[in-house]
Amino acid sequence: MNTEKINTAKKQKRKYQIISVLSVCVFLLVWYLATAVFELAPSYSLPSPVKVFNTFLTKLHSKAPDGATLPKHFISSLQVAMLGYLLGAVIGVPLGIAMGWFKTVDKIVRPVFDLIKPIPPIALIPVMIVVFGISIKAKAVLIFFSTVIPCITNSYSGIRQTKQIHLWVSQTFGASNMQMLFTVASPSALPMIFAGLRVAMGSSWMALVAAELLASTSGLGYLISIGRSLLRSDLIIVGILCLGMINIVLTAIFNLVEKRFVRGGKDE
């Protein structure tokens, strides 16, 4: 009887999987019919899926019309993002931990941080351009800003949420202040810190695209803004889908790392 139950559950699952596949197929079919067969929308505003796919294939090796191939744009975006992100994480996490643990640091840094926190990084783009020019530096600093803020916030509240009992236990066993920080508070803050890093990844990616849209000479954001000025929406869609893909891949890598390093903490 039990196996029967499992079998029906499996069948149910299979059924829904088939429906999922069908739904994507229907979506593509409707898109194809609407654009290529019935031509409901002009091809400059909505190209057919076939054309988008072809553009994707040709963009892999051709430089027209924006001066670089897709992999090149891809690498240049990723490079800037990584630079700013790593810098932000390396500075933000320790600063957040220090703010959470040491009262004096908290009292001095907190008000300054509260001033900076509500500024959306996108609003800083013009300042960055004026100060640093249209360079990799401007974008890296921008991404640094959008990474550092969620990192600090989350590390701070992670440290603050350390269970008082755990601290008491370590105190009873004679741990020094530093030992308590590194062996009790920091590990128990790890899930929060990782959540912050995850948020930071999303917001830094968004800031990067905005920066590339406004002023740059390479990168995926630049690709889609060129697509706009040439009215090549197939190019824009290719760019957007690539941005989405990278996001998925980065999130997957992130999940792997998190699984490897963070133990427990999910059972709150």
Next chain:
Amino acid sequence: MKAKFNTKGFVNSLFFSLIGIVAVLILWTLGVNYTTVGLLLPTPMEVLERAIYTMSNPIGRTNTLLMHLAVSLRRVLVGFTLSALCGVILGIAMGRFKMVEAIFKPLFELVRPIPSVAWIPLAIVWFGIGETAKIYIIFMAGFVNITVNTYAGAKQVDENMLGVARMLGANELQAFFHVVIPSCVPYIFAGMQVGLSTCWMAVLAAEMVSSTEGIGWTITAGQENGDMTQIFVGIIAIAIVGLLLAVLMRWAERVLCSWRVRGK
């Protein structure tokens, strides 16, 4: 670990906050006055003066600072309301009905990872540079966040509670409105919090790429005229409004779902 309110502690923390803020302002002023940074950046006093001046005098052709803010806020409000409506409906439907989930989840997963800012060029090609394009961008920014959260909430409805409701004779509709919806509300609010701040960011980006009014436009206009003071006024106004929106949202959550306060 909750700090009790005592006057001494309050005065103490106020003192330290003042030290921090004053230190930043002094460093800023000194940096501008005595180093080469001064060629680029305005002093805090100049920014303050300009902010007060633009309250009553127009930036650009006709709009004062407050009017620009109002234009941006109206866009955000329209886009956010639409996205909240669609997001909550889709999220709950996907979380509660297997069929809807099977149909819409893969399509939604296609849209979800795309940064909302990346929609700007496509929105401009589709809808021109008018209001529709901006509202579409804001809609996409809020929609994704709200749907993800609502979906997670609808998935986590306690089946036992549903069972109890059914056993006590509630029909499907009653169970839905009295059990499912209330237990989703905290998640919906979490989504709306994030959604609103992303919307505020998206409207900036949209206005910076193409527009003729709005708070994002004042920044880009400042950049084009080489007017750093105007850029700083814009940034500070944006930060203050963003903060107010977040506070308002948190207050609304506290009032509307007082039975369950998040983050306790």
